[in-house]
Amino acid sequence: MSGGTGQVVSEGLLKIEDCLDAEGNIVLPPGVTLISLIDRNIASVGDAVAYRYLDHTGTDDVRAVELTWAELGVRLRAIGARLQRLAAPGDRVAILAPQGLDYVTGFFAAIKAGTIAVPLFAPELQGHAERLQTALDDARPTVVLTTSSAAGAVEIFLDDLAGVPRPQILLIDEIPDSAGESFENRAIDVDDVSHLQYTSGATRAPAGVEITHRAVGTNLLQMILAIDLLDRNTHGVSWLPLFHDMGLSMIGFPAVYGGHSTLMSPTAFLRRPQRWIRALAEGSRDGRVVTAAPNFAYEWTAQRGLPEAGEDIDLANVVLIIGSEPVSIEAVDMFNAAFAPYGLPATAFKPSYGIAEATLFVSTIAPDARATVRHLDRDQLTNGKAVPVAVDAENAVPQVSCGQIARSQWAVIVEPAAGAELPDGHVGEIWLHGENIGRGYWGRPDDTRATFGAALTPAVGGHADGVPADARWLRTGDLGTYLDGELYVTGRLADLxxxxxxxxxxxxxxxxxxxxxxxxxxxxxxxxxxxxxxxxxxxxxxxxxxxxxxxxxxxxxxxxxxxxxxxxxxxxxxxxxxxxxxxxxxxxxxxxxxxxxxxxxxxxx
Missing domain, CATH: 3.30.300.30 (ANL, C-terminal domain)
Incomplete structure (x- = not known):
């Protein structure tokens, strides 16, 4: 099979060793894109389950809906063919669908059709209408993909938008498989934009990060290598929204080597966090299972998600990514205390750091390491220095290690006004460099230059070694420090x-x-x-x-x-x-x- 570069991609499942050079750096093979990876899986493990959705609506009984790689391929061609009637290559296609397999197929189909996917959410998500309107006004999609159940709300929302060209609406679940007969293969280059990942809006208005196929492929490999997800028998379990960067990564990493992920809705989790635990235990029986969530989810589950008496729950093979900024050691301790009796390993938690502008993943602790905390002097922190103190010191502030930077990625701590790298133990802005970094912000050249085009004055023997002197760096807006070679994220510049x-x-x-x-x-x-x-x-x-x-x-x-x-x-x-x-x-x-x-x-x- 061939990629957009015109070079042939070898048959069979992708092998991680094919993505590393002689020094162990990540180098994507020619023609490897999200779509070429899915095509490999269809050809090699087509009958294997790719995605499973646990539907908790209607009754207390869960209904599992599954999609094999072959079935996914059929749906991508069908949806893609209809998109090609309505949108030209490079047009934006927004996904405003509820959580579920239709969302997964809509997202990948938009990319396969040669358009730029814009993963958003149905208007039913309360309290976020302004964010949705901002994203639609910014991306100006030609087509909106949704489902028949959400179509009415989408129609009403689009009717109320002022100043935004009206996109056409396409219902994913009403497109027959036979529509795929008219699908036209589109050349996709690794440096084409795969999708626009809109930032969370925690410190400024949401902006659409241009994520290329090279960036997403590199970042998925960085995550797989750092967390040791190399075994095809490693499954994903996630309730995270599919429009969120971590939610997307949970459907992305199975595409790399033909694994699978089990999904559920955020609402299903919030109402009964035991559902998450049961899904993790089910996956743990068949192999390693990885999940991800912010601080509050682990705290909520420790409080409200304990198994019922006599329930068969075994979490021995679970890997827990915790990625809030900063990570809360209290959340880690609460969850460990609650679920250690159910076989949860002491090394299960992987405190991690990520950011949408870097596709997602930046750093985590080693696969066999436990979550650790250092206590820093509060007065020194206010002056920009990370000085360890005893745990019982009056001014002790706990900080959780986010471990080592991912392979083929660089992170430096910088005095932002001067652009100069700071020594270890000093707090400054985290700047990033690597092929996983997004191309910029959609339609915002000034913001792109300011955020993605920073020039660094590196320190001798610092953390920028190996990066060309004229390289451009990403300003994250996050504050951090290095202690004993590990990254600690202390907060956000805008929130100080x-x-x-x-x-x-x-x-x-x-x-x-x-x-x-x-x-x-x-x-x-x-x-x-x-x-x-x-x-x-x-x-x-x-x-x-x-x-x-x-x-x-x-x-x-x-x-x-x-x-x-x-x-x-x-x-x-x-x-x-x-x-x-x-x-x-x-x-x-x-x-x-x-x-x-x-x-x-x-x-x-």
Whole structure:
């Protein structure tokens, strides 16, 4: 079979050794794209299951729907043929479908048809209409792929959009397999854009990262090598939204070597986190199983997802990627304590760092390593230095190691204003380089130059060794440091609380707030500054505290923050559960919360 470069790709399943040069660096073989990988799997393991969806709607009984590689191929040709009638090569095709196998086939079909996939979400996702509108206005899709069940909501949403050319709507589940007879093979080059990955919008408006086939292929190989997913008998289990970069990676890595992933909806997980645990245990019986989630999901599952008495749950072969910034050691400890009795290995957790602009994966700990934490001096952190202290030190701030940088990728810690690499032990902005980095932001040349085109002044013997002197670097906006060769992610530049010339990390203040009063809902407090360096805390009420007088809690929070951080809180607001905005990936949206606080639209304030 041939790729877009015109060179022949060898038959059979992809072998990882074919993707490494003599020095062990990742080099994609000619013509390898997401579509060529799927074609390999169709030819080699066509009857094997590629994707399984656990449908929990309707009744308590789960309904498993499966798609083999051969069946996937049929659906891609059918959907792709219909797309080719409506869209030209390079046009954007937005997926506004519910979680499920139709989403998977729609995403891959858009790429196979020669168009650029734009993985988004159906309008039924509450609280994110503005993000969806921003993405559609930015990408200007020619076609929207959805399903018959979501078509009505999609029609209404598109009718209400102002200033956006009306895309045509194509219903994935109403396209017959026979439509594939008219499909025309399109040449796909490894440097073509595969899809636009929209950022979460945690610190700024969502932007569409141009992810090329080279970037996605390189990043999937980086993840597979770093987490040791080389065995075809390694399965994926995920409830993460398929429009999220980690959700996409969970359907991407099986394509590399013909494995499979089991999917479910985020709603199914949130309502009953035991469903996630049962799916992991089922996969663990047949081989290694890998999953991924942010801090809150592991905490939620430890609280609400314990198996029923006598239930046969064995998590001996589970790998758990935890990828929030920063990773919470409390979440790791809570989950380990809850599920160690069910065979969960001490090495199961893999604290990791990733970012959409790098396709996703940047670093993680070694396959046989345990999650570890270093405690850093809070006062030194505010001055940009990572100084380890004893765990019981008064100013100790826990930081979880995100391990080593992925193969064929570089990460440096930089003083952002000067663009100069900092020594280990200094906190600065994380800059990245590698073939997994996206091409830029769709339609935003100025932002692309500023973010993807940074020039570095490297340190002698630093972490940029091996990168050409004239190379361009990605500014991540994330803060971190190196200690003993491992990366620690300390926070985000845009979220820093700057008062009196000192920099405070909001998550550190938020932890103090949560510990100060039981009125605060765990993991649901935000800290930010408003004009004139005034510190504001917004906290959701814990369950069962709706009628409690907040005054004592407000006094306790102010006292705790003043004692631990040396700053005064100008305002403490308690709001109902669910009032603090979050990103589509579940992160606290401090920027959005600050905006709602200032304009008076924050619910319950």
């Amino acid at each position: 609380v700057v008062m009196g010339g000192r920099q405070h990390y909001p998550q550190d203040i938020e932890a103090t707030v949560a510990a100060a009063s039981p009125l605060v809902r765990r993991g649901h407090a935000t800290a930010f500054t408003v004009p004139d360096e005034q510190l504001v805390v917004v906290a959701e009420r814990a369950s069962g505290t709706r009628r409690a007088d907040p005054a004592p809690a407000v006094d306790a929070i102010r006292a705790a923050v003043r004692q631990r951080h040396g700053v005064d809180v100008a305002d403490v607001r308690f709001v109902p559960a669910g009032a603090i905005p979050r990103t589509t990936s579940g992160k606290l949206a401090r920027r959005a919360c600050r905006a709602e606080y200032l304009d008076g639209t924050l619910r319950g304030q």
